[in-house]
Amino acid sequence: MKVVAAYLLAVLGGNSSPSSDDLVSILESVGAESDVKRINLFLSEVKGKDITELIASGREKFASVPTGGAVSAVAVAAPGGGAGAAPAAEEPKKEEKVEEKEESDDDMGFSLFD
Structure with a gap:
């Protein structure tokens, strides 16, 4: 990611096709280590491509x-709460199961606070 960030900084700074040395100098200016092999690999992949097209493709x-979590819809009411106001979305209620843990001999009859 730091190579990509250095590349984007160079492009935003006006250098439309930064070299490996440009990226190394940007990374060293902030105290980051640079791997020239990775930089060269990255530059070979983006060579001749427009940065805006690369960002759009990404x-x-x-x-x-997938983000891994459930997405809940949120309705936003219009200011003033007039006739055009959308009703608030109701979230489904989650039933929580409460499992009673049976007393076990995991502590071998001893308790920390006895």
């Missing part, structure tokens, strides 16, 4: 990645 790829 966004499309990330859009299809």
Whole structure:
């Protein structure tokens, strides 16, 4: 990620095709270690490509990645609460199971606070 960040900083700074030395100097200016092999690999992958197209392509790829959590819809009421106000979305209630733990001999009859 630090190589990508250095590349983006160089491009935003006006250098449309930064070299390996440019990226190394950016990384060293902030005290980060640089791996020239990785930098060269990255530069070979982005050579001749437009940065805005690369970012757009990356966004499309990330859009299809599952995030791992449930998404809840949130309705926002219009200011003033007039006739155009949307009703608040109700979240489904989660039933919590409370399992009673049977007393076991895990502590071998001893308790920390007895």
